[in-house]
Structures are given as C-alpha cells and as structure tokens.
Amino acid sequence: MNIQENFLVHFILFYIFLEIYFGVSLNLGLSFQVAQLKLKNSPATFSLLSRRCTRRLGTRMWRRGANLEGDTANFIETEQLLEFEGFRCSSLQIRGSIPLLWEQIVDLSYKPQLKIINHEETPQVVERHFTDLFQRYGETIALDLTDKHGDEGQLSAAYAAEMQKLPNVRYVSFDFHHVCGSSNFDNLQVLYDQISEEYEKQGYFLIDKDGKILEEQKGILRSNCIDCLDRTNVTQSYFAQKSLNIQLQRLGAFASNEYISMFPEDYLKFRTLWAEQGDEISLEYAGTHALKGDLVRYGKQTVAGLIKDGMSALSRYYMNNFHDGIRQDALDLVSGRYTVSKSNPSPFQLNSFESLSYLPVASALVIGGLTLTTFSVQQAGRNAQVYVSSVVWAGVAAGVMALVKANGRQFCSRPRLCRLV
Known part of the structure; x- marks a missing residue:
C-alpha cells in the first residue's frame, strides 16, 4: 500500500470515528421509534421499526437505481407494530429506488441530469428484483410517485414499460406533485381509492394473547419516488394510518366509524413517530432531515416547514457535491464492499486536474473572478480609461465560471473505492 492510499484509508477510518461519536449520517440501517397511546383510556404501545438493506448501501447521489443482481439503493423495510390488550399486530411496507440501471452524477448544478443506462440485462434486473420481493413478501403493489x-x-416511463412484462405485480403510477402539490395531503385518498381493495386484502400479521396466529400479511406495498425519501414518507404514513385504523377496529378499540385522526393526542404521537422516522432515514441517505415533514406531522405545509425544507435542500446540495464522495467510500469500506489489497493499484491515484475536486478551489475561482469584475466595473465608472481592463476582467470571470461549469464533476467530491453499479 503506497503512502497516499495508506493516508486516505486511515482518513476514512478517522472519518468513521467522527461520525460514530459526533454525528448520525453514517448510520448503516436501523430506525426505531415507540410511543404509548391511550385509545379512549385503553393503553396501547405503538412502534415503528425500519431496517435498511446493505446490499446496495450508499449515499443519495452515488447509489441510485439497481445493480445487476436486482438490489436497489435505499431499500428499506418499515414495520409498524401495535400491542393492545395482549394482541400484537404488525404491518410491513417497503421502499426502494426504481429498479433500473440509472445514475445522477453531481456536477455543481442544483439538479444534475438523470441518465438511464441502456443495458441488455435491464429486463432481467427488474425481474430479479420483483422475484425476490414475491418470494419474501408475496404479491406486490408497486407505487411510483415520480413526476411524469x-x-x-x-425514468418513470421506462419503469412502467418494464413493469408491463411482470406477473404478480400491480404497477400504479401516481404523480404526487401534480395531484397533491405541496400541501394537499388528503388528496392521497385518490391513490388509496385506486388500490384499497388489493391493499386491504394483503392484510397484516396478528397474534392473540396466547401467541396463536390469527392473520398473516399476504403481500407488500412498495413505494418509490426519486430519492425514496420525502414523497415516499408522506405516502407510507398515509397508508400506515389506514392500516392502523383497520387493526384498531378489528381489536375493538374503535367502533367501525372511529379513526385515529379523531383522537388528537394519539394522532399527534402517530404522526410524530412517522415524521421522526422519515428524518432518520433521510439523514442516513441524504445527510439532512426529510422534506415535506410538515405534511406528515400536521397534514399541511407551514411557513416554518417551508423555511426548514429550504435549508435542508441547500444542505443536500452541499452534501451531494462536496461531502458524499468520502462518505460513500467510508460506507463501502465498513460494509465490506471494498477490501484493501496490497496487490491492487491504489484507487486514490489522481490525475492533476482531478486533484482540484473540492469546494475551496471552485469557490475561490468563482468568487475571485466576480470580485475582480466588480472592482474593475467600479473603477471604470470613475475613470473611463480603465474600461478596457474592466472588460478583460469580466471576460476572465466569465471564462472561469464557464470552466467550472463545464468541468463541474471534477470539482465535486467523488467516491474512489467502488464503481457505481
């Protein structure tokens, strides 16, 4: 191992140490929330447990879509648990990136271009993914919440085309932003009405006081948007609420015309747990709290929530472009996806231009060019003789900005240990 590789591997290990002791963004895959409900003065325990699959572990922009084995990024199984008068209920939902081969490489733009990778095995990748789901969960309802x-x-159209070839899967395309906008949470009823019969047939797991199995869940609801974070959190919480109402009515805690939303204190606890769970999942994948958290907590968007979402969006931009490369390397190292070997060449050997791939250089070039341009323009206003120099500096600044934009990928922090697919 050469000096550069040795130093950077130790740097990654030190980074992991800092994450473990001072942060949460390197969490490898577990979220757990629990609350005590009253339910008309009858105590109950409500819990949320989310488990992240480690077969395609990674950060938001550096692990997208699926690999050739059909494993998808940000694949998470969320289990909602209810304990009431000795009875125990469990219902599962899953989320995961669209199971095609696609990428969205950061390049300093706010929304990098999304690219679908044309590969001869794409149909097999989709089939492998849903065959695995069918074997583990039964028949699948696949909710696609992306824009159209x-x-x-x-990407949604390519996904829909592949899904037409599969049995045992119902694919439902739902344009969340078009139907629900930024605040019409209740419009998800439109989606629920489309699949309510099949969703309720999937059922839930139920055992009685003696441990006897009374019900078993027969299928699974799989949700995705682009990141499988914000729109997915809102949608999963909505379906979880429907499932909870059915269970509480079955157990006699509620009458047939009563719902959890009619009991403000318990409803607040339910929504808070789902919102906090969404934040934890988002921190693990994107490095920030989830967007649209107000829709989960309050059922509507607030001014404070809009400000928080704006700050989170800016933080995601920074994390994606200037931080997640090294974080991806850390995840690949601790998860065993990359193994250090003396016989292999160092993955950290960079060419001269790639060594400029960090925020300070890009910032210095752009800010320095703008500063010189502004100074020259001010001088030109006082003395016409320096007008030519103002034009020159403006040209230099524009050239620098064009250079940074054209080579945006080179100025971003990128993973070095493992390939994207």
Whole structure:
C-alpha cells in the first residue's frame, strides 16, 4: 500500500470515528421509534421499526437505481407494530429506488441530469428484483410517485414499460406533485381509492394473547419516488394510518366509524413517530432531515416547514457535491464492499486536474473572478480609461465560471473505492 492510499484509508477510518461519536449520517440501517397511546383510556404501545438493506448501501447521489443482481439503493423495510390488550399486530411496507440501471452524477448544478443506462440485462434486473420481493413478501403493489415530465418522466416511463412484462405485480403510477402539490395531503385518498381493495386484502400479521396466529400479511406495498425519501414518507404514513385504523377496529378499540385522526393526542404521537422516522432515514441517505415533514406531522405545509425544507435542500446540495464522495467510500469500506489489497493499484491515484475536486478551489475561482469584475466595473465608472481592463476582467470571470461549469464533476467530491453499479 503506497503512502497516499495508506493516508486516505486511515482518513476514512478517522472519518468513521467522527461520525460514530459526533454525528448520525453514517448510520448503516436501523430506525426505531415507540410511543404509548391511550385509545379512549385503553393503553396501547405503538412502534415503528425500519431496517435498511446493505446490499446496495450508499449515499443519495452515488447509489441510485439497481445493480445487476436486482438490489436497489435505499431499500428499506418499515414495520409498524401495535400491542393492545395482549394482541400484537404488525404491518410491513417497503421502499426502494426504481429498479433500473440509472445514475445522477453531481456536477455543481442544483439538479444534475438523470441518465438511464441502456443495458441488455435491464429486463432481467427488474425481474430479479420483483422475484425476490414475491418470494419474501408475496404479491406486490408497486407505487411510483415520480413526476411524469422531464427527466423523472422519462425514468418513470421506462419503469412502467418494464413493469408491463411482470406477473404478480400491480404497477400504479401516481404523480404526487401534480395531484397533491405541496400541501394537499388528503388528496392521497385518490391513490388509496385506486388500490384499497388489493391493499386491504394483503392484510397484516396478528397474534392473540396466547401467541396463536390469527392473520398473516399476504403481500407488500412498495413505494418509490426519486430519492425514496420525502414523497415516499408522506405516502407510507398515509397508508400506515389506514392500516392502523383497520387493526384498531378489528381489536375493538374503535367502533367501525372511529379513526385515529379523531383522537388528537394519539394522532399527534402517530404522526410524530412517522415524521421522526422519515428524518432518520433521510439523514442516513441524504445527510439532512426529510422534506415535506410538515405534511406528515400536521397534514399541511407551514411557513416554518417551508423555511426548514429550504435549508435542508441547500444542505443536500452541499452534501451531494462536496461531502458524499468520502462518505460513500467510508460506507463501502465498513460494509465490506471494498477490501484493501496490497496487490491492487491504489484507487486514490489522481490525475492533476482531478486533484482540484473540492469546494475551496471552485469557490475561490468563482468568487475571485466576480470580485475582480466588480472592482474593475467600479473603477471604470470613475475613470473611463480603465474600461478596457474592466472588460478583460469580466471576460476572465466569465471564462472561469464557464470552466467550472463545464468541468463541474471534477470539482465535486467523488467516491474512489467502488464503481457505481
């Protein structure tokens, strides 16, 4: 191992140490929330447990879509648990990136271009993914919450085309942003009405006081948006609420015309747990709290929530472009996906231009060029003789900005240990 590789591997290990002791963004895959409900003065325990699959572990922009084995990024199984008067209920939902081969490489733009990778095995990748789901969970309802225009629309259309070839899966395309906008949470009833019969037939797991199995869940609801974070959190919490109402009515805690939303204190606890769970999953994958958290907590968007979402969006931009490369390397190292070997060449050997791939250089070039341009323009206003120099500096600044934009990928922090697919 050469000096550079040895130093950077130790740097990654030190980074992991800092994450473990001072942060949460390197969490490898577990979220657990629990609350005590009253339910008209009858105590109950409500819990949420989310488990992250480690077969395609990674950060938001550096682990997208599926690999050739059909494993998808940000694949998470969420289990909602209810304990009431000795009875125990469990219902599962899953989320995961769209199981095609696709990428979205950061390049300093706010929304990098999404690229679908044309590969002869794409149909087999989709089939492998859903065959695995069928074997583990039974029949699957696949909810696609992506937009139906732009890059997302192209990806959604490619996904829909592949899904038409599969048995035992119902694919449902639902344009969340178009139907629900930024605040119409209740419009998810439109989606629920489309699949309510099949969803309720999937059922839930139920055992009585003596441990006897009374019900078993027969299928699974799989949700995705682009990141499988924000729109997915809102949608999963909505379906979880429907499932909880059915269970509480079955156990006699509620009458047939009563719902958890009619009991403000318990409803707040339910929504808070789902919102906090969404934040934890988002921290693990994107490095920030989830967006649209207000829709889960309060059922509507608030001014404070809009400000928080704006700050989180900016934080995601920073994390994606200037931080997640090294975080991806750390995840690949601790998860065993990459093994250090003396016989292999160092993955950290960089060419001269790639060594500029960090925030300070890009910032210095752009800010320095703008500063010189501003100074020159001010001088030109006082003395016409320096007008030519102002034009020169403006040209230099524009050239620097064009250079940074054209080579945006080179100025971003990128993983070095493992390939994207």
